[in-house]
Amino acid sequence: MADYDFSRLLLQMQSFRASDEAREQFVSELLAKYQNLAEEHANLKNDYLSERDIRRNYQRTVDEKQSVVGDYERQLESSSFVLALIDGDGAIFQDALLQAAAGDGGSEAASRLYHAIRDHVASQYNKSGNWPVMVQIYLSLDKLAVKLATVGLLRSPQELRAFAQRFSVNQPLFSIIDVGQGKERADHKIKEMLRTFSDNPTCRHIIFGGCHDAGYLLNLEHFKHNMLKASRITLLETTPAYRGFTDLANFKRARFDDVFRSEPLPEHISPPSNGFGYMSVQSPAQSSPQPLVRTITNNTSTSPTMTPRTSVASPSPSATPVSAATTTGSNGDSSWATVGKTGAPANGSISIAPTTATTKKNSKKKYAYYNKAEQRLDEPLPSKDPAAAASLEARMKKVGKKMCNHWHLGGYCENGNFCGFQHEPKLTPAERNALRYKTRSLACKNRYCENIDCYLGHQCALERDQGYCPYPENCHLRSTHGMDRVKYVRYDKDGNADYAP
Structure with missing residues (x-):
């Protein structure tokens, strides 16, 4: 009986020993797994902190680049301008303006043209209020002066030079440029200016006043399929436009009938109306009509609309910023x-x-x-x-x-x-x-x-x-x-x- 009890006790001790070994193994495995998890957590934490720093640096870089882009956009906006290129040999100012050339005709012409351009550009863009307007009129001064005097619009050819001087003084960015005698000198200047400024991002819009001359068609031809560039060019029609210009798609069109003649110059002198050998002159300052801008859409089935000039001012918020x-x-x-x-x-x-x-x-x-x-x-x-x-x-x-x-x-x-x-x-x-x-x-x-x-x-x-x-x-x-x-x-x-x- 005693031997039997000893054997049973021995078996129990072996069982206890096996249980202790299993528990020790289990605890050892738990500790090993915990150690692995702790190391993995530390690595993930380091990766997270590294990623956070990288993301913050990236965001900081993005913010800096956006700030630089914003500065460039503000610089672009502040240096933007509108350019008018006009062939003055074919685009002739209104009779009343030329007849007052010895007085304020040139100044009045510049003022009318300035407001007409501003109103037209304002109708095309929302942010045009602050864009300066640059006007370059190219012509053969002496040749045109003789022609104008011949048809009775000037008392003498010398008056056109006085007209040009007062025109340029009225607006700081307005110029009448004498290209001298010679065939297509004005054309050459205008074509090169058009080529140069059509790719200039600061030149936001171009008013092209040469639709009376078919020689410009080739220069505008490669713009007609580029909607972005074509939309930045307005074809200014004075005298009836050459037929090829009406076929140009995607271009804006306008007439400034209060500034330029809508009919070609007469071939012969008009009869005097006051008995002194030249036509009666009415001072533009007395009449001071408001410029009219006629915007012509590409739809030839509709007639152009006449829009009175309204003041163009940069918008101001109703509330304090x-x-x-x-x-x-x-x-x-x-x-x-x-x-x-x-x-x-x-x-x-x-x-x-x-x-x-x-x-x-x-x-x-x-x-x-x-x-x-x-x-x-x-x-x-x-x-x-x-x-x-x-x-x-x-x-x-x-x-x-x-x-x-x-x-x-x-x-x-x-x-x-x-x-x-x-x-x-x-x-x-x-x-x-x-x-x-x-x-x-x-x-x-x-x-x-x-x-x-x-x-x-x-x-x-x-x-x-x-x-x-x-x-x-x-x-x-x-x-x-x-x-x-x-x-x-x-x-x-x-x-x-x-x-x-």
Whole structure:
């Protein structure tokens, strides 16, 4: 019996030993798997941090390139102009203008032509209000002067030179260019100018006044199938156009009947009407008719329409732009966040940390929101009180100093009594909210800002709330236009993250 019990105990001990070995093996496997997972996690974390840095660098590069492209676009817009190339041997000014050549006929002709071109270009483009107009009229001055005097439109050939001088003086970019005697000298100049400026991106539109001469058809022929280039050229018809020009598709067409004759010059002198050997002259200044621009569509079945000249002005927004609002009542500083020089004594620092009661009252937890690209997003501010905003502006205007953003919005100013901005008296909650609107209109330099209390702007509020910004060129936050506005993650002050579902 005792031997039997010993054997049973021995078997149990072996069983226990096997169980211990299995448990030890299991624990060893768990530890090995944990070690592998920890190493894999560390590698993935390093890869994620590396990818994040690469993405941020890439985004930063994209932002820089977009800024450069924006600068180029603004430079292109600022240097853009409209060019009119006119063959003056065939495009003849109105009789009344030429008959007043000794007076203000040339000046009146330039003024009429300027407004006619501006009105025509304004009807084709939305942003033509600021484009300068350059006019180059090429002609054989002496030859044309003799012809005009012969048919009675000038008292003497010398008057055409006075006409040309006053024409050029009226507008700084207007010129009547004498090509001298010789066949097709004006044609050669105009063809070369057309070739040069048709590929110039700063030349936004060309008015071509040579439809009376079939010699220009070959130069326009290679444009007719290029819709982009053809749409940037207007064929100006004065006297009846040569038949080949009516077959050119995709070109704009116009007539400036208040500036140029619609019929060729007569072959012989007209009979005098005042008994002194030349036609009666009416001063253009007395009549001062409004220029008429007749825009001709490519549909030959419809008659041209006459459009009275209206003033062309660059559009101005009905509301003050965001960028302009930041400077109202200021002393010219570029930033509301600018404070006085640093380095104030430690005893000059002042704190207005909230009291315990205030802390309990404002115990709502703060978060910083980000999109998937980890770009900072801004929460909408409470509605602005117009009276409080007006009070804030009046106070700054009266004192001649801006508000200290660090003091009124952050609760602390390291410059203390040496700060060059206003600290006292304290702002009301409504005035403080109005100040937040001002600071939000200024862009934070860090698109990935992690300062949860940052009061600068990280995205355009107009684009966020309205879907678009009406001031794309002047907005201080234009670099954020088009950014992803969807909240993806938020962080509290302790760095805890909550991800959007």
